[in-house]
Amino acid sequence: MSEATIPTLLLTGTIGSGKTVVAIEIGHLLEKQGKSAAVVDLDWLAWLNMRSSALSADQLIARNLAAIWANLREAGMSYAVLARAMVGRVGLDALQIAVPEADLVVVRLIASPISIERRLRRRDSGQELDEHLGESVEMSRVMDQARLEDTIVANDDRSPREVAREVLQRVGWIDR
Numbered sequence: 001m002s003e004a005t006i007p008t009l010l011l012t013g014t015i016g017s018g019k020t021v022v023a024i025e026i027g028h029l030l031e032k033q034g035k036s037a038a039v040v041d042l043d044w045l046a047w048l049n050m051r052s053s054a055l056s057a058d059q060l061i062a063r064n065l066a067a068i069w070a071n072l073r074e075a076g077m078s079y080a081v082l083a084r085a086m087v088g089r090v091g092l093d094a095l096q097i098a099v100p101e102a103d104l105v106v107v108r109l110i111a112s113p114i115s116i117e118r119r120l121r122r123r124d125s126g127q128e129l130d131e132h133l134g135e136s137v138e139m140s141r142v143m144d145q146a147r148l149e150d151t152i153v154a155n156d157d158r159s160p161r162e163v164a165r166e167v168l169q170r171v172g173w174i175d176r
Contacts, residue, residue: 006073008080008102009171010095012148013109014139015132016116018155018163019083022109025164026081033174038077040065042084058091062098069099079173087142105171108149109163113137115156 009026011019020041027039045064046057053060061084072080080102086092096104111119113136120132143149151170155163168174 005101005103006077006080006099007171007173008082008099008104009167009173010082010084010086010092010104010106011109011167012084012086012106012143013111013155014085014116014143015136016119017085017109017111018119018160019085019109021160022155022163022167023081023083025160026168029161029164029168030079030081030173035079035173036076037079037081038072038075039081040068040083042082056090058094061091062094065095066098069102085139085143086148087139088146089148092148105151106149107167107171108143108152109155110140110152111155 011023011026013019023039023041027037030037042061042065046060048060055063065082082095084091086106092106096102116136117133120129120136124132153163153167153170165174
């Protein structure tokens, strides 16, 4: 198997910024262009009660991504689209170490607090809603300070397809 790099997009942003929905749409747009893209919501690679684990969520995600990466390549992946709220350099570095052949570009999706609250109220309820509403504000502040992204795309009042198209244009995966 070739060790050529794989163009890899990491969509990051606070809870409710639209990472997963836009990642799926990017996968559809690439597929329509005949490009084989793996779309992975990284949160699912560490969905585990971690209280007793010696691994952090970032470490577990990186290990699990490394474990499936070769399978995705063998299956024909020529692009990778990842989604995760990346709040610190440690998580990003863990990904880059785990899959060094990923030519990683980080795009942060942002949305107004009103848009985020509206999205969270549609999908969450009860204690989870309260936690996510509070976490989104703090997460935005931390992300503003960390500046891990290569570019920022606004995700307010547009369809996921429009946002996905802008992301792909910004990273140079489709023409303007």
